[in-house]
Amino acid sequence: MTTRVVITGRGIVNPLGNKISKFKHNLYSLQNGIKKIERYDTSKNRIKVAGIIDNFDESVISRRVNHKIDTFIRYAVYAAQQAMEDSGFKECSNYNSYRTGVFVGNNSGGWDISERGFKELYIDGAEFVNPWQATAWFPAAAQGYITILNKIHGYSKSFVADRASGAMSLKFAYESIKSGFNDVVVCGGTEAPITKLATVCYSQTKDLYESEEAVYYSLYNRGNGIVLGEGSSFLVLEELEHALSRGAKIYGEIVGSKSNRGDYIKCMDKLMSGLELTYSNLDVFLPEACGVYECDKIEDRFIDDVLSDNTIISTPKQLFGHQYGASTVTDVLIGTMYIEDSICIVDTRNNNMRVSSVDEVDTILVSSRTREGINVGTLLKKYRS
Numbered sequence: 001m002t003t004r005v006v007i008t009g010r011g012i013v014n015p016l017g018n019k020i021s022k023f024k025h026n027l028y029s030l031q032n033g034i035k036k037i038e039r040y041d042t043s044k045n046r047i048k049v050a051g052i053i054d055n056f057d058e059s060v061i062s063r064r065v066n067h068k069i070d071t072f073i074r075y076a077v078y079a080a081q082q083a084m085e086d087s088g089f090k091e092c093s094n095y096n097s098y099r100t101g102v103f104v105g106n107n108s109g110g111w112d113i114s115e116r117g118f119k120e121l122y123i124d125g126a127e128f129v130n131p132w133q134a135t136a137w138f139p140a141a142a143q144g145y146i147t148i149l150n151k152i153h154g155y156s157k158s159f160v161a162d163r164a165s166g167a168m169s170l171k172f173a174y175e176s177i178k179s180g181f182n183d184v185v186v187c188g189g190t191e192a193p194i195t196k197l198a199t200v201c202y203s204q205t206k207d208l209y210e211s212e213e214a215v216y217y218s219l220y221n222r223g224n225g226i227v228l229g230e231g232s233s234f235l236v237l238e239e240l241e242h243a244l245s246r247g248a249k250i251y252g253e254i255v256g257s258k259s260n261r262g263d264y265i266k267c268m269d270k271l272m273s274g275l276e277l278t279y280s281n282l283d284v285f286l287p288e289a290c291g292v293y294e295c296d297k298i299e300d301r302f303i304d305d306v307l308s309d310n311t312i313i314s315t316p317k318q319l320f321g322h323q324y325g326a327s328t329v330t331d332v333l334i335g336t337m338y339i340e341d342s343i344c345i346v347d348t349r350n351n352n353m354r355v356s357s358v359d360e361v362d363t364i365l366v367s368s369r370t371r372e373g374i375n376v377g378t379l380l381k382k383y384r385s
Helices: 021-028 073-087 110-126 143-151 165-178 196-203 240-245 263-276 293-305 322-342
Strands: 005-013 035-038 050-051 100-103 157-161 182-189 231-239 250-262 284-286 343-347 352-359 363-369 373-379
Touching: 005 021, 005 073, 005 165, 005 240, 005 322, 021 322, 021 343, 073 110, 073 143, 073 182, 073 231, 073 363, 100 143, 100 165, 110 143, 110 263, 143 157, 143 231, 157 165, 157 343, 165 182, 165 231, 165 363, 165 373, 182 250, 182 322, 196 263, 231 240, 231 322, 250 322, 263 363, 263 373, 284 322, 293 363, 322 343, 322 363
Parallel strands: 100 157, 100 182, 284 363
Antiparallel strands: 005 231, 005 250, 035 050, 182 231, 250 373, 343 352, 363 373
């Protein structure tokens, strides 16, 4: 029997909202989460605006844990907790912590605690350095804390893969269930790069947006560079029969994920043909749409030459920035909302976005692409028994 993988839980920390209900309201209202950076002096920094979270309540995490972790971990722990509570899988009678995994994508670790550590070491003295810094900055720490705090013991992984970090997390979480390693995976991505040092480092790629206007454009020869965003998104992936046995609510089904290096269209072709689908079956396409011309033109060609004219192109990250490790998981989470609500954020090609009601959203393609040409395609469908 073919193993099917469904989504049974969702959680989010985002410039548009730190809970699903708030995020959805602001997303469908087309609120702009991109703002001028005010948490530090940007006068000598090329990066002036970003997708910023300015209302995160740290009390949602215990004080005992809070002083040991960086901001990117904090976002991940809370988003993952939301997803687990939404799913409710830990309350079911057949819950097995050794058949449950945690898969997390993160591109660059903990900048906030590292910056404070440099100050403590070089200005205050070595004795003032937070002893937890050694375990709080590295990218795998988010996955580690989620597993420890929730006593999850199953097959788990962390992924560092540039803008595809979250896409790889999702791909291998899906495959771990398909291959029988896990029944349930808490899967997501997280990023918190809006610090003085982080933005200096990111800007060295020359890929980032450097104007002071709080906008983010991508695709169709209008890209103005990557606008960094911070936040975290998590999903609970679950083997279908396991989900049905406990009466779980199902938000959608992951039916496939493929990756390759180089030929973007070939990657998407392999994904679609492997599922015996054609591009005419796609209702919505959520592209990488990072805003860098050399990257965008690859997806422009895919949209113009391959996709059906009836496929909706949706680029919601223009409202909250590119979250690198959290980017793809956020897009898939948004895809579950489109399926649930029969509503889409439509990119109109003229620097405007609009909210559109549709009869039904059944099939969604989400793509991710790294700076060095690694492509990942993920296909999400409305669940049907």
